[in-house]
Each structure stands twice: as structure tokens, then as C-alpha cells.
Amino acid sequence: MKIWNSFIFSIIFMANLSAQNTIIVGTYTNSDKCSSGGIYVFDFDENTYKYNLKFHTENIINPSFVSLSPDKQFLFSVNENGEKSTITSFEIDEANGTLIKKDEKKTQGEDPCFIISDDQNIIVANYSGGSINVFKRYVDGKLSDVFQNIKFEGVGMNPKRQEKSHIHQVQFSPDMKYVLATDLGLDKIYVFKYNKTGEEVLEKAGEFDAKKGSGPRHIIFNKSGKLIYLVQELSGDLSVLSFNEGKIELIQEETLLSRKVRFNFRAADIHLSDNEEFLYVTNRDDADDITTFKILKDGKVKKIQQIKTTGRNPRNFAISPNNKLVLIANQDTNRINIFSRDLKSGELTPTKKSIPVCAPVNVIFYEKGK
Numbered sequence: 001m002k003i004w005n006s007f008i009f010s011i012i013f014m015a016n017l018s019a020q021n022t023i024i025v026g027t028y029t030n031s032d033k034c035s036s037g038g039i040y041v042f043d044f045d046e047n048t049y050k051y052n053l054k055f056h057t058e059n060i061i062n063p064s065f066v067s068l069s070p071d072k073q074f075l076f077s078v079n080e081n082g083e084k085s086t087i088t089s090f091e092i093d094e095a096n097g098t099l100i101k102k103d104e105k106k107t108q109g110e111d112p113c114f115i116i117s118d119d120q121n122i123i124v125a126n127y128s129g130g131s132i133n134v135f136k137r138y139v140d141g142k143l144s145d146v147f148q149n150i151k152f153e154g155v156g157m158n159p160k161r162q163e164k165s166h167i168h169q170v171q172f173s174p175d176m177k178y179v180l181a182t183d184l185g186l187d188k189i190y191v192f193k194y195n196k197t198g199e200e201v202l203e204k205a206g207e208f209d210a211k212k213g214s215g216p217r218h219i220i221f222n223k224s225g226k227l228i229y230l231v232q233e234l235s236g237d238l239s240v241l242s243f244n245e246g247k248i249e250l251i252q253e254e255t256l257l258s259r260k261v262r263f264n265f266r267a268a269d270i271h272l273s274d275n276e277e278f279l280y281v282t283n284r285d286d287a288d289d290i291t292t293f294k295i296l297k298d299g300k301v302k303k304i305q306q307i308k309t310t311g312r313n314p315r316n317f318a319i320s321p322n323n324k325l326v327l328i329a330n331q332d333t334n335r336i337n338i339f340s341r342d343l344k345s346g347e348l349t350p351t352k353k354s355i356p357v358c359a360p361v362n363v364i365f366y367e368k369g370k
Helices: 002-018
Strands: 020-027 039-045 051-056 066-068 074-079 086-093 098-106 112-117 121-126 131-137 143-151 167-172 178-183 188-194 202-209 216-221 227-232 237-244 247-255 267-272 278-283 289-295 301-308 314-319 325-330 335-341 348-356 360-366
Touching: 020 066, 039 098, 051 098, 066 112, 066 360, 074 098, 074 112, 086 112, 086 121, 098 143, 112 167, 121 178, 131 167, 143 202, 167 216, 178 216, 188 216, 188 247, 202 247, 216 267, 227 267, 247 301, 267 314, 278 314, 289 314, 301 348, 325 360, 335 360
Parallel strands: 314 360
Antiparallel strands: 020 039, 020 360, 039 051, 066 074, 074 086, 086 098, 112 121, 121 131, 121 167, 131 143, 167 178, 178 188, 188 202, 216 227, 227 237, 237 247, 267 278, 278 289, 289 301, 314 325, 325 335, 335 348
16 A cells, blocks of 8 residues: 555656646847846746746846757747847756856847757848848857848838848758748748758748738748648738648648737747647737637648736747746736636637736746756
8 A cells, every 4th residue: 555655656756746837938128118137037837837936137128039059958038129139049957947158149130039959050040131140050159250141122011011022030940951931021931942051051041922912921831831821910811831851831720819810910920839730920019819720631721719818918928838828928017817717619618817016928838957
């Protein structure tokens, strides 16, 4: 009996242990309603929703998007600051839950808003600059100056939002053969061959024309790399695209909007569930909601739920490692709101629990020991 009780205790202990995770939050530091030091690190329990602030940076300007290196040893952030914009690298001290600044380099383009990396390169999307920067990443976390700069020119359909190129995201294909970039200003997705150690890291291979005035914002690949899901900020559309040897074709287009719209909206972030059965998309302004889509067998989508995020200006969000929670950064209400997620139906339910953070924009999970 003692052996059996010990076995049960061990299972319970391990279950509770596995619920302990870390979340890292990128914020805007220029809010006139609250004070943010930049990047925040919390211990977070997926079972109880309890959180504990472990660390925050100081004097890091507008780290609105953060990204882990593939080996989880480093964290990279953009620093949106107009012509003075930079990117910053940090070493992660897992034992103490702190970030140690390693380097900071200026971008060749204003207001970087997305950053990705592998063990050789860091690739950055500059929104106001309409450009992509490539930096070399060194083993100690230090960064090179801009190694490659790709600038885009043109004018889109919407004179207020598409007066020039606005690169909003860069993303690796799952096989790491390509890098894709979304251009909100010119309604395009650019496809680059990825030459990891080449003199020209990104080599233009093609482009996809989205619907005029739609404003492509974020994409997510499925694991096979054959399908892309695209959210379009200005039109509120979700597009399902095929991807084959660098070629993109439209399969389906659905709307995030539940009725004829007479209110302001700006579609924001997009993520697939780990089992690729469900897709989630946030929408801001008067919408302030998150939409759940069921992924059908052919990769197309069917809308099954749309609920308020219970906060203003929902930006990026994250699905928890146990797949049971969705954490949504609501920038204007200074909260990361916690939703429970039904594993079978995919539907979300507000828990009425939240984590207070000044002007949160981006939230990611960091699993200790992985």
C-alpha cells in the first residue's frame, strides 16, 4: 500500500511540477497611462493561474515583440523607437529567472515589429521602414551590425495606412528553406530562399498578391509547411493559402466579421493549436474579440466561436504548453487575460483571471529545462 501511495503522490507531484512555467511579456514603455520597464518575466502556474513577477528590465525602449532563440538560451527583442530603433539580445538566466543584456544594434529601418532567429541569423521586420534586416548572431549572444538590408518601395490602396511599404512579419517555413514576409502597406507576401551561411542570406524567389486594401499582417504555417493561414489587418479577412516550393496560391478566404461592419477594427494575431485542429485570431478596436476556427480535413476553416477578449486592444496571444489556456495581451487595459480552452471543442471561456502588466503587446511561454 505504501508503494502504491508513493506512486500516486509521485504522479500528482509531477503533474503539479509540469504546470509550473515562465511567461515573458513584451510591452510599450511610452504609455501615458502607466509605467513599464520593458520586458517582464513571471512564474506562472497553468493549473491555478497564480503568477509571480520574477524580473523586469529597465530602460529598454518599447520591446513590443520578443522571441526566444531555438536553443532557449537567448531572448531577442525589437525596440520600436522611430529612427533610433534597435534590436536587443539577452541571455536567459534560468536559475534566477532574469535576463542579462548582451548586445544592442541599430536597425536600418524604423519601428521593428517582428523578429526571428536560428543559430546563425536574426531576421527583423521594420514596419515604418518598410524593410527587412538580417543580423549575424554569435554564440555568446552578441550581434553583428546589419548584414543584409532589403528595402521595399511602392504605394497601396489605402492612403492612410498604405502610403508606403509596411513589413509586419517575417517567418521561417517549417523546413527552413524559405523566409516569408508580409507587407501590410503593399498587400503582398514576399518569398525568399534562405541561405543560412550565404553572402546573401535572403534571396528573393517570388511574391503573392493579396486582395487590394487587405493589409496582410501575420501568417502561421501548419507543421507540414504545405498550408499558410494569413490574417489581414485592414479587411478583417482570414486567408487559407497553399505553399509549394515557394509558390503561394489562395484556397479560401473567410471574414472575422460577424455582420456588415460599421465599426472600427484591426485584425491582429494568429495561432494554430498544437494538434492543428483549431485556429485562433484576435481583432482590435471596437471588435476586441478572438475568433475560433475549426480546421477541416482539407485545411480549410469553419468559424465556430467569436467572443470578447474582456479587454481593450488585444494584441498577440499565446496558447499554454498544456494546451488548456490562452493568454491574451490587452494593451489598452494593461492586462493579460486568461481564457480556458476546451481540448475537444476548441472553444474558449473567460476565467476572469488576469495578470496586470503595463501596455502588454506580446506574451510567450518559456518552459523551464527545455
